[in-house]
Amino acid sequence: MKSLFSNSCIYDNPQICPDVNRNSTKVTIHGNKCILIENFRCVLNVSKEEVTIKAKKYMISITGRSLTIDYYTSYEIKISGTILKVEYIDI
Amino acid sequence: MIGFFLKYLTGFAKIEVSSGINTRLLNLMKNRKIDVWGISENPDTCTFFINRKDINELEKIAEKADVEYKIQKEYGLPVNIKKNKKRFSLLIGIIIFGILIYMESLFIWNISIAGEDDYTKDEILQALSDMDISYGSYKKEIDTVELERLLREHFSELAWISCSIRGTSLYIDVKETLDVFTDTSLTVPSNIIAVKDCSIYSIVTSEGTPVAKIGDDVKKGDILVSGTVNLYDDNAEIMDTHYVPAKAEIKGITETIYDEEFSLTYYKKEYSGNNKTDYTFSIFGYEFKPYNAKVQYDLYDTVTDENRVHIGDSFYMPFGFIKNSFREYSLVMAEYSEDEAVQIAGDRLNTYICELQEKGVQILENNVKISVVDGKCIAKGKIRTLENIGISKEFDIRKEDSVVE
Numbered sequence: 001m002k003s004l005f006s007n008s009c010i011y012d013n014p015q016i017c018p019d020v021n022r023n024s025t026k027v028t029i030h031g032n033k034c035i036l037i038e039n040f041r042c043v044l045n046v047s048k049e050e051v052t053i054k055a056k057k058y059m060i061s062i063t064g065r066s067l068t069i070d071y072y073t074s075y076e077i078k079i080s081g082t083i084l085k086v087e088y089i090d091i
Numbered sequence: 092m093i094g095f096f097l098k099y100l101t102g103f104a105k106i107e108v109s110s111g112i113n114t115r116l117l118n119l120m121k122n123r124k125i126d127v128w129g130i131s132e133n134p135d136t137c138t139f140f141i142n143r144k145d146i147n148e149l150e151k152i153a154e155k156a157d158v159e160y161k162i163q164k165e166y167g168l169p170v171n172i173k174k175n176k177k178r179f180s181l182l183i184g185i186i187i188f189g190i191l192i193y194m195e196s197l198f199i200w201n202i203s204i205a206g207e208d209d210y211t212k213d214e215i216l217q218a219l220s221d222m223d224i225s226y227g228s229y230k231k232e233i234d235t236v237e238l239e240r241l242l243r244e245h246f247s248e249l250a251w252i253s254c255s256i257r258g259t260s261l262y263i264d265v266k267e268t269l270d271v272f273t274d275t276s277l278t279v280p281s282n283i284i285a286v287k288d289c290s291i292y293s294i295v296t297s298e299g300t301p302v303a304k305i306g307d308d309v310k311k312g313d314i315l316v317s318g319t320v321n322l323y324d325d326n327a328e329i330m331d332t333h334y335v336p337a338k339a340e341i342k343g344i345t346e347t348i349y350d351e352e353f354s355l356t357y358y359k360k361e362y363s364g365n366n367k368t369d370y371t372f373s374i375f376g377y378e379f380k381p382y383n384a385k386v387q388y389d390l391y392d393t394v395t396d397e398n399r400v401h402i403g404d405s406f407y408m409p410f411g412f413i414k415n416s417f418r419e420y421s422l423v424m425a426e427y428s429e430d431e432a433v434q435i436a437g438d439r440l441n442t443y444i445c446e447l448q449e450k451g452v453q454i455l456e457n458n459v460k461i462s463v464v465d466g467k468c469i470a471k472g473k474i475r476t477l478e479n480i481g482i483s484k485e486f487d488i489r490k491e492d493s494v495v496e
Contacts (some may be wrong), residue, residue, distance in 0.1 A: 015472070042118040048132075071128035074121050 010087040025055040027047075032083045035062060040077045050081055102143035102167030105129075109159040114136050116156040123148050143167060191214035199228045201260040201351035201399060210246060215263065218245050226376050227409070231255060258405030280334035280488060283316040283481040285309045289343030292477055297306040299337030315341050315481050334488050349459045350471040351439060355432055359421040360392075374410040388419040432468035436461045441471055453477040 028036040037053055037060065044059065045052040051067050053060045067081035113134055120141075125148055130139040141149060143165060153160050172179070187255070202219065204212050219225060224233060233255040242252050251266040283299065291307045301315040303309055318337040324330040325348065369384035399411035403477055407482055427435065440459055447454065459472030 012423040042121065046114055057095045067134065069125070069457045071131040072117055072121065072130065073126040
């Protein structure tokens with residue numbers, strides 16, 4: 001039986017979002033003012049121009065102006081300011 | 092908003108770190124699952140907020156990260172409670188006061204009776220007391236509909252009763268002026284009988300068999316309209332009998348003898364102006380007097396003024412005070428002049444007539460004469476009135492059957 005709204009069969013295994021079991025890092029960017037990173041490892045560098053965050057398999061470098069950390073919890077970090085560049089760097 | 096409220100409940104603190112943002116400190120806090128927010132960087136220092144419960148953990152981390160920190164300020168409910176520990180008893184007092192107010196609102200603390208005329212307030216209160224309704228009765232146990240029915244049964248001459256509960260007050264409105272003659276609620280077989288000796292002036296029957304005719308002189312208790320309705324066949328023999336609640340409007344002319352006399356000499360109270368007052372406090376129906384006023388007057392009036400504490404019109408509290416005033420007076424012999432006496436007798440007669448008219452009685456003739464004889468004022472004479480004289484009275488069908496047979 002085919003679902004009306006998708007081509008996949010309803011008897012297929014449900015596709016779990018990869019960030020739910022914390023296997024991958026989820027990056028959410030709102031415009032150029034705010035970036036939210038979930039499931040990261042640690043913060044490597046913090047300055048007003050650059051914040052570097054270490055994820056599981058790569059590093060995320062955020063470059064911008066007046067960057068600040070809004071909050072920082074065990075699974076999520078929110079950085080705001082003017083974001084100019086987000087770069088993924090292989091370790 | 093909810094997040095802030097939860098944080099306020101558990102409490103949070105503003106931490107100042109002497110260096111700039113220290114990534115090692117941040118990462119250690121992340122690993123220990125310490126939430127950090129509101130990070131702001133100053134030239135020499137860095138401030139951020141953490142939950143109050145994490146302060147101890149931060150101490151260990153700061154040592155590890157080789158950072159000096161200080162708690163700038165603490166916020167939240169636990170901090171406020173700690174700060175206002177001395178005012179805690181006040182808070183407890185407010186809470187207890189609220190609970191007490193709620194508890195007292197569950198009971199009746201005021202009974203207001205309005206509209207009574209022939210019956211006194213005390214009589215109605217006594218009847219209520221017999222039904223276990225008095226000051227301090229539990230509100231939920233009072234069924235106003237049932238109470239109306241019981242009162243109607245108890246005071247058969249009350250035409251209309253309304254009971255309602257508002258706040259902590261029980262309001263009872265009664266009406267006595269609508270007399271029993273207008274009561275058409277009777278559904279059981281009944282006759283209409285005369286309530287007093289009279290001459291029938293008019294009779295309009297809507298149900299039942301009229302027994303009396305216009306112009307008949309009837310005695311108290313005579314049947315005027317019978318509730319027995321016979322059906323006759325062509326031979327004028329009773330074919331069938333029905334029993335109905337007789338309904339009719341019957342007016343009769345009655346004569347009432349008015350006789351009142353009073354002496355021209357009387358004792359008059361002359362107040363000396365000496366007053367004494369004392370107070371009685373009442374709480375939950377119990378009364379106590381802090382002191383008794385020493386009243387050494389020979390003759391005095393006692394005026395009692397009861398004040399109950401209440402919020403608004405209907406929310407009465409179970410406490411109040413009673414002010415007792417004692418006013419000294421002396422009795423002085425005085426005498427009415429003839430004109431004054433006639434005036435007083437006339438006023439009393441007018442009041443009597445007004446009371447009759449309020450009950451729906453029409454005055455046809457007033458032959459009362461007022462005279463002053465031998466130091467006495469006498470008002471005597473007959474008053475001819477036109478009034479409803481029929482009242483329903485139930486009858487036993489079995490007895491009626493035997494009469495018919």
